[in-house]
Amino acid sequence: MQNHEHMFEAFLVKKELKFTLPRKLILSTVFALHEHFDAEQLYDEVRKASRNVSRATVYRTIPLLVEAGLIQKSVRSEARDTYEHIYGHPRHAHWVCRECGGVLETDMQEICKQLQKRAAVQNFEIAEISLEIKGLCWKCRNNATESQ
Amino acid sequence: MQNHEHMFEAFLVKKELKFTLPRKLILSTVFALHEHFDAEQLYDEVRKASRNVSRATVYRTIPLLVEAGLIQKSVRSEARDTYEHIYGHPRHAHWVCRECGGVLETDMQEICKQLQKRAAVQNFEIAEISLEIKGLCWKCRNNATESQ
């Protein structure tokens, strides 16, 4: 049993919820998937392993995974909500280009440290941090100036 | 005419769009509203000024205001998309409590400076910055420990 399975099971036990077969399947599928995914992609993958898991259960399990600290919502404002692993992945900022939609990720260890300090002062317990910068990437800036 | 009206008009002219009456109305309503609002609230307010503005036009104008740099999407993951003024408002981080839903705002001038530096290196042109921290506020942490 992998580490994230232990974590999820511990979380469920604490909440007096059951570590059922559908939940096990969804969990292992999430961690077999790319770091970024949406509910529908997850559902498709889960169905490959078992046709007996419904879309509703996938949608119901995602918030549990979020609350357990295993995943969090990722880049926003797309049609579907997207999620990303946070267990075992250092936090990173997302630089989203408004023009081409490309996403660049950069390290944010330093910023996280600053936020942790501020959290201590405010007595706030951090579960998720999302930093998103939108604008124009270098490619689209070049295209914009060329076409003038 | 206020400054944000000049900005919006300049933006529209540059895009070869017209500064029509509905757009003027929506713009002035946005800036008469709280810093945070959603499309429906905006629509309700606009309708108070004129019953001849449709929901569709409100929804169509919001992305223009975003692109013009006057507003941006705010705290996410609520049912409706919410927006906040950015023209004339220093950027701030949102600390969202998962338990009570409360939102605290803190300054992020320092972080913005760091991001500007990194943007210069990447040759990225920043239009929006959103920093959202989710977790438990001090009140809800206290409640949690009491009830154990």
Place this chain on the structure above:
DNA sequence: CTGCTAATTGAGAATCATTCTCATCAAAGG
């Protein structure tokens, strides 16, 4: 092993914010 109880599930209907369609209207220049 068997029954009990409450949580969980699957299937599909329901919701509801947002987007789209399309006929009508308005602005700006000639």
Place this chain on the structure above:
DNA sequence: CCTTTGATGAGAATGATTCTCAATTAGCAG
């Protein structure tokens, strides 16, 4: 006052997510 093209209003359509409810399952007690 035409003309052309973008803008608008009204309501239909979309589509991700949530809800409903009867059937199933897990965990426990006997």
